[in-house]
Amino acid sequence: CMLLDLPGPEPATDDPARDGYTFERRVDIGHPDGSVTRGYIDLYRRGHFVLEAKRVSEAPETSRWDKAMLRAANQADTYIRALPAEDGRPPFLLTCDVGKTLEVYAEFTRSGGTYVPFPDPRSHRIHLDDLRKPAIRDRLIAIWTEPDRLDPxxxxxxxxxxxxxxxxxxxxxxxxxxxxxxxxxxxxxxxxxxxxxxxxxxxxxxxxxxxxxxxxxxxxxxxxxxxxxxxxxxxxxxxxxxxxxxxxxxxxxxxxxxxxxxxxxxxxxxxxxxxxxxxxxEPAIFGTLLEQALDPVERHARGAHYTPRAYVERLVMPTVIDPLREQWRVVQAAAAALEAQGKADQAIAEIRAFHRDLCELRILDPACGSGNFLYVTLEHMKRLEGEVLGTLADLGAGQNLLEMQGNTVDPHQFLGIEINPRAAAIAEMVLWIGYLQWHFRTHGHINPPQPVLRAFDNIECRDAVLAYDRWEYRTDEAGRPVMRWDGKTFKKSPTTGEDIPDESAQVPVEVYIKPRKAEWPEADYVIGNPPFIGAASMRRALGDGYVDALRGSWNELSESSDFVMYWWSHAADLLRAGRIRRFGLITTNSLRQTFNRRVIERHMNEKPPLSLVFAIPDHPWVDAGQGAAVRIAMTVAEAGEQPGVLGQILSERKSGEDAREI
The missing domain is CATH 1.20.1260 (Ferritin)
Structure with a gap:
């Protein structure tokens, strides 16, 4: 603190609520059996960080030293999860080998996600000599004083x-x-x-x-x-x-x-x-903004709006990343036990098997838009892969050899279905930009293998819930196409000033030949944000021909079910059939209303059942297509009878043009 000209901590008191910046901050740690143990955070600053300090006898940068520092990080994470709700979660987790190094981890959403190396696995470790560098000192000052300034x-x-x-x-x-x-x-x-x-x-x-x-x-x-x-x-x-x-x-x-x-x-x-x-x-929002910039209707009517990255992460983490990180913790423990027994080759084999599985996972967004959910998932999987490869390198397994052989997390694993051809093309580019950003962040100025881009055809431009042989125009008795409002063009009401349908924007009514449920490509996880169209608005937005074909193909859903429930029900069918591991979807918060709730209850009550393992019933959202703030629900489902986590928003306030800080 003296070096950085920062105020020092205050002494701890008998009341943890008063200990906002102190050594030895007391926390009560609850356990599954109902018991509680007491812990003490080495250094705590509310809203900023938790720091766990150790004196590690092993030499830095060795396997034993890495394990000791990992245990310190896990202990700090336990303390963070034990903090009272009114304290919130700090954006930074710090571990310190006293007199040698400081390791920095971050989780800016403050939503219970995983703390990951900051700014990346190559540079999250700060050695004592690094304090000579102005950029490092500025980073630490920001952690102490303005942590959100570091949120990339x-x-x-x-x-x-x-x-x-x-x-x-x-x-x-x-x-x-x-x-x-x-x-x-x-x-x-x-x-x-x-x-x-x-x-x-x-x-x-x-x-x-x-x-x-x-x-x-x-x-x-x-x-x-x-x-x-x-x-x-x-x-x-x-x-x-x-x-x-x-x-x-x-x-x-x-x-x-x-x-x-x-x-x-x-x-x-x-x-x-x-x-x-x-x-x-930022690929997580660039795709949406680019799509709006290139769409004359959206550009004119809505302006530039996007769904904040933190909102997307709030669904990506429990759906995909948290289960993968739990698997990784199990593998780490098994590998450590094998290494302690002198079985380093078997430890390497355990980690390589996990890495191979990670590189073969397939993530599907069946309403991918311009790819923000897929990109955020890709980035977090690349972060996890970096930790896995770092562990292999520490064990002498040759990190670079794996990637030279093409065995790496890359865009081919991230599948999308999107009906808008412009958005589908942008989604593919967003994935490649994000992948290449991560490559250079991790490997410096080493170029990726050629060709730099590959045509994986992983983004399909088609309807995600309705398939058909072809469509025709519905005609009247004179043989002329029957017309309807296009469902997306609005004008200002001359009396109220509100947006109302522009009936001059007409498109022909379509008839679908041999309609049926659409198939989805094989995947391990499904995640996404399907269209926000309520049951009462479907005919106006989609047309009679489409709605008749859709409802006729999905007899098990009530005509009073919202459009998003067709995605939810399809994902649930795949989950209960053992074809995917988990799914997480955004719906409007009308999910709790009768006809939408019945869709969920049917899948939870039938055999085999599914369970909601994570849910937030009411959360702010930005409907980028409409440029509007809406309220949504998040649900994450897993097969079988499983315990679940119910998330409730304790407070929220406006933060920037599109986001709310939660």
Whole structure:
């Protein structure tokens, strides 16, 4: 504290509620049998951190030392879970080998999730000599004084929103020039990935921005120049336009090129976007904002809104990550026991088997939108993989060999179904940007294997709940198509100023031939945020033809069930049949109402049953498509009769434009 010019802790009192910053803060730890034991936190600052200190006799960076520090982290986590609700959970967990090192873990959502190495597994360990570095001292000062300043999602959200505004201006300008919406979308996607590639050194740093600056003086050559660059990025090799050797990107992104000619002002918009640091973009929200920027209806009517990352994590953690981390703790304990018995080879085999399983898991979002749930799950699985590979390296198993052989968590494991073709294409790119960010965060400036992008076809563009052979237009007696409101275009009421359907936006009524339930690809976990359409609104939003086909194909659901319950029931069928391990879905908080509740009760009461292992019945949410704050429910289900956790929000307040701090 003296080195960093920070106030020191106060002495502990007899009343823990008064001990907001103290040594030896008392906590009462409850156990499953009802007993309570007393513990003492070595150093505690309410709302900031819990610190557990040890004097480890083993040499740092050895296997025994790692185990001792891991035990310290587990002990600190136990103390955090024992803190009273009014204290909340601190964003940081610290472990200290006194006089040697400090290890930093973070969990910014404060929702009971897993604390993970901060800022990443390569740099979360601070040695005594590191305190000479101003950046390290600034990080520690922030942990003590302003911990949320270190939340990368907050900085990335601001940068990402600024980028989306610039891209929306360019999209608007190109559409005004008469270019089709889809062509504009593909063009801007390629531009932005090129900017990202430049900022993470997949392209020579600064060269794409320099090319744009050059093209501003000769805009008539822009389309030819950008086509030359993208053709070389697709195939790899020498780029005449940059006079550099380029990596091979492949992956469908740069195929079928048809670049749009730009004038000076439009090139300047690209330059403005390129000057941002694209390596810091937040994929969890970027996809949503990009989708809105490229959709003329949403861009005009709704503005830029997104679902905060913390909200997404609140479902991702109990659905996928917490079960995986529990399995990892079991494997760690087994491996430690084997190593203690002198069976290091068997310990390595245990950990490698877990890593192999981790790299084979499949996560499905059957309403993936622009991929934010899939990306957040990918990032947390990459964090877990980093810990697994670090343990293997400590045991001498050769971390790099595994990844060189392609045995790593990557985008092919993250499956999506999305009916909007623009969103589906963005989801695939979001996964790759997130994966590459994590690669460079973990491996420094080592390039990934080529091709950099791969066409896994893991995002399917189709309906997730209704399949059919084909559709036709319903016609009237004169053979003309019957028309209806398109379900998404609104206008302002002249009397109330509220949004009301714009009946001039008409689309034909469709008839579906041989409708049936849609199938989902094989997966281990299902997670997502299906559309918020209530039963009473389905015909207006989706059309009579679609709703008749859907309800006729799902006889077991009442016509009074909300649209989201078709996803919920399908996931429940898969779970009870043993085809998935868990599922977690967002629904509106009308889940508790009669007809929706009956869907859940049927699956819980039939044999074999399922159980809700985690639920939050009322939680704030941002419906990005509508630009509106709504209330939702979260449910996580597992097969069999299992205990569950019911989450209740104790307090919430507005935090930023879209989020509420909970």
């Amino acid at each position: 999602a907050r900085h990335a959200a601001r940068v990402t929103r600024e980028l989306s505004v610039t891209l929306a201006r360019l999209a608007r300008a190109l559409e005004a020039d008469g270019y089709a919406v889809e062509r504009v979308a593909h063009f801007i996607k390629r531009c932005l990935f090129t900017m990202f590639a430049e900022d993470v050194d997949l392209l020579p740093r600064g060269r794409f921005t320099a090319l744009l600056e050059t093209m501003k003086t000769t805009p008539q050559h822009f389309a030819q120049a950008i086509a030359s660059l993208w053709q070389t990025m697709d195939s790899g090799g020498y780029s005449p336009i940059l006079n550099e050797q380029l990596l091979r990107f492949n992956g469908n992104l740069f195929r079928d090129l048809n670049p749009i000619p730009l004038d000076r002002d439009q090139i300047q918009l690209l330059i403005d976007a390129a000057r941002h640091d694209w390596s810091q973009v």
